[in-house]
Amino acid sequence: MAPILSVRDLEKTYEGGFQALKSVSLDIREGEVFALLGPNGAGKTTLISTICGLVRPTSGSIEVGGHDALKNFRAARRLIGLVPQEMPTAPFEMVADTVSFSRGLFGLKRDPALVESILKDLSLWDKRDNAIMALSGGMKRRLLVAKALAHEPRILFLDEPTAGVDVELRHDMWRIVGELKERGVTIILTTHYIEEAEEMADRVGVINGGEIILVEDKAELMRKLGRKLLTLSLSEPLAAVPQALARYDLMLANDGASLVYTYDTHAERTGITSLLTDLSAAGVRFQDLQTDQSSLEDIFVDLVKGG
Amino acid sequence: MNFEAIKSIYLAEMARTRRTIMQSIISPVISTVLYFVVFGAAIGSRITEVDGVSYGAFIVPGLIMLSLMTQSLSNASFGIYFPKFTGTIFEVLSAPVSFLEITIAYVGAAATKSVLVGLIILITANFFVPLEIQHPFWMAAFFMLTAVTFALLGFIIGIWADNFEKLQFVPLLIVTPLAFLGGSFYSINMLPEFWQTVTLVNPVVYLISGFRWSFYGQADVSLWLSLLATLIFLGGSLAVIHRIFKTGYRLKP
Ligand SMILES: Nc1ncnc2c1ncn2[C@@H]1O[C@H](COP(=O)(O)OP(=O)(O)OP(=O)(O)O)[C@@H](O)[C@H]1O
Numbered sequence: 001m002a003p004i005l006s007v008r009d010l011e012k013t014y015e016g017g018f019q020a021l022k023s024v025s026l027d028i029r030e031g032e033v034f035a036l037l038g039p040n041g042a043g044k045t046t047l048i049s050t051i052c053g054l055v056r057p058t059s060g061s062i063e064v065g066g067h068d069a070l071k072n073f074r075a076a077r078r079l080i081g082l083v084p085q086e087m088p089t090a091p092f093e094m095v096a097d098t099v100s101f102s103r104g105l106f107g108l109k110r111d112p113a114l115v116e117s118i119l120k121d122l123s124l125w126d127k128r129d130n131a132i133m134a135l136s137g138g139m140k141r142r143l144l145v146a147k148a149l150a151h152e153p154r155i156l157f158l159d160e161p162t163a164g165v166d167v168e169l170r171h172d173m174w175r176i177v178g179e180l181k182e183r184g185v186t187i188i189l190t191t192h193y194i195e196e197a198e199e200m201a202d203r204v205g206v207i208n209g210g211e212i213i214l215v216e217d218k219a220e221l222m223r224k225l226g227r228k229l230l231t232l233s234l235s236e237p238l239a240a241v242p243q244a245l246a247r248y249d250l251m252l253a254n255d256g257a258s259l260v261y262t263y264d265t266h267a268e269r270t271g272i273t274s275l276l277t278d279l280s281a282a283g284v285r286f287q288d289l290q291t292d293q294s295s296l297e298d299i300f301v302d303l304v305k306g307g
Numbered sequence: 308m309n310f311e312a313i314k315s316i317y318l319a320e321m322a323r324t325r326r327t328i329m330q331s332i333i334s335p336v337i338s339t340v341l342y343f344v345v346f347g348a349a350i351g352s353r354i355t356e357v358d359g360v361s362y363g364a365f366i367v368p369g370l371i372m373l374s375l376m377t378q379s380l381s382n383a384s385f386g387i388y389f390p391k392f393t394g395t396i397f398e399v400l401s402a403p404v405s406f407l408e409i410t411i412a413y414v415g416a417a418a419t420k421s422v423l424v425g426l427i428i429l430i431t432a433n434f435f436v437p438l439e440i441q442h443p444f445w446m447a448a449f450f451m452l453t454a455v456t457f458a459l460l461g462f463i464i465g466i467w468a469d470n471f472e473k474l475q476f477v478p479l480l481i482v483t484p485l486a487f488l489g490g491s492f493y494s495i496n497m498l499p500e501f502w503q504t505v506t507l508v509n510p511v512v513y514l515i516s517g518f519r520w521s522f523y524g525q526a527d528v529s530l531w532l533s534l535l536a537t538l539i540f541l542g543g544s545l546a547v548i549h550r551i552f553k554t555g556y557r558l559k560p
């Protein structure tokens with residue numbers, strides 16, 4: 001299936017000479033949730049803004065649903081909805097009016113029934129006749145989602161949809177993303193919360209210093225790069241890792257009460273069997289054991305540090 | 308053409324006018340009428356006639372022009388500056404709307420407001436002094452052309468300005484003096500010869516002269532020169548706006 005969004009060799013050098021994007025190529029599949037991760041200043045917002053037509057690319061090409069984003073900007077932009085990182089709102093406008101306004105910008109006739117259903121989905125219907133300045137921060141963010149959905153886009157960009165929001169709203173946002181995905185909307189989101197990518201994304205891309213350094217299925221990524229930890233709760237605490245076990249990647253934790261073994265799940269051997277044998281030979285006893293998979297966060301930190 | 312988008316922006320701008328009716332319509336009308344009373348009554352008692360027209364009536368076209376120019380300018384500059392300042396402009400810039408459509412919508416709304424103000428002043432003036440409009444067609448043409456041209460100029464200023472000071476700077480320090488010195492309140496024939504020549508570099512002279520001619524059939528410069536100057540002004544503003552959108556100046560980094 002042809003990608004719904006295809007970015008090729010995209011470069012962006014800002015006026016001051018700062019290169020924010022370096023030959024970025026990226027394909028987004030229709031219907032997926034794609035999480036773009038990267039530290040502050042990595043180029044996430046620049047990438048999204050360039051795709052949406054807010055920043056002019058220095059070179060490279062962008063195709064949205066087969067339409068060139070520059071030459072055929074109308075067709076390309078009709079497919080896209082954008083919720084920006086900042087929350088720009090016109091303070092004096094009314095909630096329902098502003099959603100209709102957004103729809104109008106895309107050349108579509110007013111559709112009060114649609115606006116009603118969008119506002120209801122986002123729990124803003126009660127506020128429809130309020131001025132925007134009377135909304136709370138979380139409501140404003142939901143309103144921006146409503147505005148972005150007013151023309152029924154096939155691709156939705158969410159630039160840090162949960163930055164600085166409380167837990168409840170964050171889960172709300174996750175639910176909204178889930179529902180949109182159900183309806184077949186392709187979603188590209190950026191976030192600093194790895195748990196969010198873990199929770200929502202089908203695929204993960206990591207960008208750092210203006211370069212995409214990795215794009216991978218989330219599950220695959222976690223399997224491939226994931227390290228596992230084996231934690232042994234010792235019967236008696238140890239002061240140091242016994243000399244006989246020096247060849248294992250071992251660490252004492254919990255004031256010597258637990259021994260943590262780190263291993264690669266995709267290595268040929270995990271070394272667990274021999275470790276356990278050597279442990280009993282060294283006279284180390286344990287009461288319990290447990291394994292943990294490293295999170296996306298660990299993977300991400302490793303990648304960015306290495307890159 | 309994305310007419311629906313033009314309509315949306317235009318109506319949103321007009322809604323803003325309704326919310327701020329005091330500031331956008333009533334106050335310019337009041338201040339112009341004050342000018343009218345002060346200049347017309349105070350000075351009019353000393354200067355009885357200019358070019359065969361009573362002074363009170365003589366200044367009406369100039370006053371209307373003055374408020375058309377300043378209103379178009381401030382409406383349009385604020386209209387685009389505000390969304391740029393708050394960031395809401397992102398929505399327009401990422402929508403399937405062309406630069407021409409954006410310009411038509413914002414400039415159209417700004418010009419509409421100033422035309423409203425101008426009409427109210429015209430009607431009000433009618434109660435104070437006997438007005439005659441010898442060339443209604445030309446009157447309407449200069450009226451609209453000036454409103455649109457200065458709205459375009461305001462639009463440019465609104466895009467250029469990156470703070471409130473700059474937003475006020477051009478209207479206050481350039482356009483208002485040019486308008487006052489452009490013959491709003493006097494005929495340039497009343498000036499010494501040297502100043503008459505200097506005044507001819509002021510583009511506003513041509514606008515006011517043409518507009519006044521449409522009322523009383525008298526002009527400081529020829530009608531065609533007035534029209535030409537207005538059209539050059541209009542074309543120049545359009546060219547600058549075209550360039551702004553082409554290069555993304557101050558709008559798209
Ligand atoms: N208009 C601009 N002019 C010049 N440099 C810019 C501009 N916008 C962004 N940059 C620079 O480009 C780089 C990437 O910025 P960008 O906003 O894309 O980062 P980001 O990944 O979205 O970061 P964050 O997580 O903080 O939102 C930064 O170094 C930033 O300073």
Ligand SMILES: [Mg+2]
Pocket residue numbers: 044045046085159
């Ligand atoms: Mg960002």
